[in-house]
Amino acid sequence: MRGKTARFGVIKYTSGGWNMSKIRLTIEYDGTGYAGWQVQPDAVTIQEVIEDALGKMTGEKVRLAAAGRTDAGVHALGQVAAFSTRSSHSPGVFLRALNSMLPRDIRISEAIEVEEGFHPRYDARSKRYIYLIDLSEVQSPFLYRYAWHLPCSFDISAIKEASRCLLGRHDFSSFRGSGCGAKSPVRTIISFDVGVIENPVFLGLSLRGRLLRIGIEGDAFLRHMVRNIVGTLVEIGRGKIAPGEMSGIMKGADRSLAGPTAPARGLFLERIEY
Numbered sequence: 001m002r003g004k005t006a007r008f009g010v011i012k013y014t015s016g017g018w019n020m021s022k023i024r025l026t027i028e029y030d031g032t033g034y035a036g037w038q039v040q041p042d043a044v045t046i047q048e049v050i051e052d053a054l055g056k057m058t059g060e061k062v063r064l065a066a067a068g069r070t071d072a073g074v075h076a077l078g079q080v081a082a083f084s085t086r087s088s089h090s091p092g093v094f095l096r097a098l099n100s101m102l103p104r105d106i107r108i109s110e111a112i113e114v115e116e117g118f119h120p121r122y123d124a125r126s127k128r129y130i131y132l133i134d135l136s137e138v139q140s141p142f143l144y145r146y147a148w149h150l151p152c153s154f155d156i157s158a159i160k161e162a163s164r165c166l167l168g169r170h171d172f173s174s175f176r177g178s179g180c181g182a183k184s185p186v187r188t189i190i191s192f193d194v195g196v197i198e199n200p201v202f203l204g205l206s207l208r209g210r211l212l213r214i215g216i217e218g219d220a221f222l223r224h225m226v227r228n229i230v231g232t233l234v235e236i237g238r239g240k241i242a243p244g245e246m247s248g249i250m251k252g253a254d255r256s257l258a259g260p261t262a263p264a265r266g267l268f269l270e271r272i273e274y
Contacts, residue, residue, distance in 0.1 A: 003165035020084055022118060023094055025050075025064075026110035027079040032145050032265065036072040037079070046070075050081070053101040057094070057188060058087040067120040067272045068127060071224070072132035073264030075146065078109075078271040080120045122272055126190055128217040129222060130268045131230045135196075136209040142202050147211060148266040154212060154237040156196060162246040163192045166216075168227065175232070177224025177261065185253070188219045205218045212237075215270070224261055 023247040027050070035043035039051070047064055054062040089097070091111040098108045115225055134140075134147040135154060143149075166189050173185040197211040198267065232249065235241040241249075241259065249257045 019088075020086060020116065022082055022084050022114050022116050023091055024080065024082045024110075024112050024114045025094075025098075025108050026116065027081060028107045028109050029076050029079070030105040030145065031070060031072070031074045031076070034072065035068045036037075036074070037066060037068070046079075047081075049102065049106060050098070053098055054083060054085075054094075054105070056101065057089065058085050060085060060087070065120055067124050068269065069267055070267075071227075071264050073265045074269065075265075076269040079269055080124075080265055080272050080274075082114065082118060082120050084116070097161045103253070120272070124220075124272050126217050126219055126273045127221065128191075128215065128273075129221070129226045129268045130270045131214040131216075131226065131262065132268070133212040133214070133230075133234070134209060135212055140207045141210050142207060143200075143209060143211075145265060146268075148153060148263050150234065152238060154234075155239065156194065156212070156237065158239075158243045159214075159233045159237045160194050162243040163194060164234060165247045165250060166192055171249055171253050172222055172225055174229035174249050174255055174258045175225045176222040176255060177228065178255075180223035182222050187221060187223060187225070189216060190219070191215070191217045222252065227262040227267060228255075228258055228260075230262040230266075234262065235259040 029046055035045050037046045038213045039045050047066065051062050051064055062083050062085060064081040064083050066079060070076060070079065091113050095108050095111040132147040134143055134149045135151065137151045140147045169186060169188040171185050172187050176185050193215045195213050197213055199206045199208060200211050214230055232241065236243055236246065
């Protein structure tokens with residue numbers, strides 16, 4: 001029989017005499033060496049690596065539920081995932097033990113206990129992504145993993161003009177990647193910002209270069225949506241598409257009307273709001 005008791009302000013569920021805890025993890029990773037977040041056959045993924053470590057810790061077959069599935073090569077500063085466990089380990093023990101077991105390109109930045117009903121995806125209010133484009137003539141070796149290198153002239157004002165029509169609730173079919181399983185292409189973009197970073201700072205050192213930084217926050221995203229939007233904005237910034245055409249691309253609800261898909265390496269899942 002299933003019951004519940006209070007433990008440190010968090011509802012603690014019991015099933016068959018076993019206490020069940022739910023742990024929420026905030027995760028950072030460099031996605032370069034992985035086939036994305038989601039477990040796949042014959043490929044190494046972020047989810048698989050963390051679940052294997054959790055299995056060794058708990059002796060259980062642990063399944064992580066995540067806020068979203070990042071693609072191969074995409075990075076994260078604030079991915080969120082959660083799992084249920086019968087283990088008596090505290091969140092602090094999970095944090096320290098996982099970081100001692102995981103490869104150096106995956107880190108757990110926070111572990112907290114949450115209510116049993118919490119879901120990283122369905123409870124999220126918004127997600128924010130950042131995309132970096134390196135406009136430098138010669139790319140720094142410290143940036144090639146994390147920015148799309150496009151050494152050409154860009155009309156930043158044209159990109160800003162075109163991006164305004166993305167704000168609000170729209171049908172984003174024109175930016176929907178093939179194989180997307182979403183039931184509806186309608187999404188809400190909450191904020192969109194574009195800026196240039198001169199000589200970005202890395203590990204306290206100033207690197208030569210010029211980065212175009214595109215930030216987009218929305219209630220949810222379709223498969224490849226951010227990368228397809230960025231690819232279209234790049235065509236606008238290079239003068240291949242007029243800024244005023246963005247509205248027609250949106251209304252056309254046809255992927256063939258938009259620009260190419262930007263490479264995964266420039267994309268970061270920055271944070272998720274709850």
